[in-house]
Amino acid sequence: GDFPIETDTIVIGAGPGGYVAAIRAAQLGQKVTIVEKGNLGGVCLNVGCIPSKALISASHRYDEAKNSSDIGINAENVTLDFSKVQEWKSGVVNKLTGGVEGLLKGNKVDIVQGEAYFVDENSVRVMDDNSAQTYTFKNAIIATGSRPVEIPGFTYSKRVIDSTGALNLDELPKKLVVVGGGYIGVELGTAYANFGTEVTIIEGMKEILGGFEKQMTALVKRNLKKKNVSVVTNASAKGVEETDDGVKVTYEAKGEEHTIEADYVLVTVGRKPNTDELGLEQVGIKVNDQGLIEVDKQLRTNIPNIFAIGDIVDGPKLAHKASYEGKIAAEVISGHSSEIDYLGIPAVVFSEPELASVGYTEKQAKEEGIDIAVGRFPFAANGRALALNATDGFVKLITRKEDGLVIGGQVAGASASDMIAEIGLAIEAGMTAEDIAMTIHAHPTLGEITMEAAEVALGTPIHIV
Numbered sequence: 001g002d003f004p005i006e007t008d009t010i011v012i013g014a015g016p017g018g019y020v021a022a023i024r025a026a027q028l029g030q031k032v033t034i035v036e037k038g039n040l041g042g043v044c045l046n047v048g049c050i051p052s053k054a055l056i057s058a059s060h061r062y063d064e065a066k067n068s069s070d071i072g073i074n075a076e077n078v079t080l081d082f083s084k085v086q087e088w089k090s091g092v093v094n095k096l097t098g099g100v101e102g103l104l105k106g107n108k109v110d111i112v113q114g115e116a117y118f119v120d121e122n123s124v125r126v127m128d129d130n131s132a133q134t135y136t137f138k139n140a141i142i143a144t145g146s147r148p149v150e151i152p153g154f155t156y157s158k159r160v161i162d163s164t165g166a167l168n169l170d171e172l173p174k175k176l177v178v179v180g181g182g183y184i185g186v187e188l189g190t191a192y193a194n195f196g197t198e199v200t201i202i203e204g205m206k207e208i209l210g211g212f213e214k215q216m217t218a219l220v221k222r223n224l225k226k227k228n229v230s231v232v233t234n235a236s237a238k239g240v241e242e243t244d245d246g247v248k249v250t251y252e253a254k255g256e257e258h259t260i261e262a263d264y265v266l267v268t269v270g271r272k273p274n275t276d277e278l279g280l281e282q283v284g285i286k287v288n289d290q291g292l293i294e295v296d297k298q299l300r301t302n303i304p305n306i307f308a309i310g311d312i313v314d315g316p317k318l319a320h321k322a323s324y325e326g327k328i329a330a331e332v333i334s335g336h337s338s339e340i341d342y343l344g345i346p347a348v349v350f351s352e353p354e355l356a357s358v359g360y361t362e363k364q365a366k367e368e369g370i371d372i373a374v375g376r377f378p379f380a381a382n383g384r385a386l387a388l389n390a391t392d393g394f395v396k397l398i399t400r401k402e403d404g405l406v407i408g409g410q411v412a413g414a415s416a417s418d419m420i421a422e423i424g425l426a427i428e429a430g431m432t433a434e435d436i437a438m439t440i441h442a443h444p445t446l447g448e449i450t451m452e453a454a455e456v457a458l459g460t461p462i463h464i465v
């Protein structure tokens, strides 16, 4: 038998939810222990957000180096060293995961390697290879994240890969089939297409990137077409046959069956929460039929001293949502009266061009009967966008008509992922279209597009008639 180790707050899982919660709880005076069975940083840093963005940016540079003759740049013999790209990507990941370790230690958080399992409402057992240790706690924050879903007919293997497999290929595929046209499929499909892979995306719904407006996804589709990516919508993937050196993927579209050969098939059709091997039943923590833990506005489960955050609770499966919830849960545990408010949570796709949305869309506002004034301004009328040769896209600002309050916005175009922050801030701070219009934006910048969109909402744009 072992002696239990006592702690105030135990955090299970060190992804963007868990490590942020641990740091904030420590800052607020708690003695914190964080348990991680894999690598610090979770999915996001190791096999999600960061490595995917590294591959996307490398692929974009390669593509631009080869295809910039329209602005007078003709490069010869541009070559790709794919293993060097992978090496660089791993370096980026390692820098960040090492950084997380430093931050946890700097905040005096105890890091424990192992897999946690609930024994009762005040203790977990942590197993690591041959050793086991019990930890008792006053409060717990569960942040165990999610894993890829497997679909019938597509058992993961060397050539039937999930997003993790697609991020870690050591050779560039000649042909890649992507099952699922959500953001992960589109991002990775675009990256490989830029590197020169022949990519086919098979999507079950009638549009890729469901959830984003058609005006936005149309820009991405046009661009994918330019890159010779075939996008098959309303199609259902049936199964895969593995050959000696590849795969044959069968899918059905318009009542007909088709087969495509490829080197790999990437299946990215959703993720399921890691809540099945935690001993939640030992404590009686309520989980819904999708495996998500039920929580209130303070991220508290039905057991008052146990909280849950990130991909294992309802809402978008995004890193910044997990981190935001981590801060709230840590504050609540430390006696603050914080609660969640999701209106200002942005959603971003790192496609070409990038898409981003925060708060209300035009459609949602109308559905809720909110009287709105919309300001839309195109990239093509902005000097910086022209000078960047990036004229695809627009900013759309959704404001409440009665008082001009900014309640939402969408950006499609270069740097949309960064530009959306200003609109998020406006929502969070309760600003109006006039506040944005009166903010002096440097010239020439893409930020001016947002300023002009605010002017459009007010009916007084300068650079458009």
Ligand code: FAD
Pocket: 012, 013, 014, 015, 016, 017, 018, 035, 036, 037, 038, 039, 040, 041, 042, 043, 044, 045, 047, 048, 049, 050, 052, 114, 115, 116, 117, 143, 144, 145, 146, 163, 164, 184, 274, 277, 278, 309, 310, 311, 312, 317, 318, 319, 320, 321, 322
């Ligand atoms: P996770 O990051 O999944 O971390 C959970 C951790 O808990 C893991 O490290 C796991 O090992 C550990 N764990 C699980 N069970 C136990 C246990 N019993 N004991 C101890 N440890 C345990 N989101 C964005 O916002 N932007 C993006 O650009 C983006 N890109 C993505 C690209 C890809 C390819 C993928 C797959 C995801 C992407 N995401 C992105 C989503 C993002 O990665 C997740 O939303 C985020 O990682 C969720 O954070 P989390 O803390 O809830 O869980």
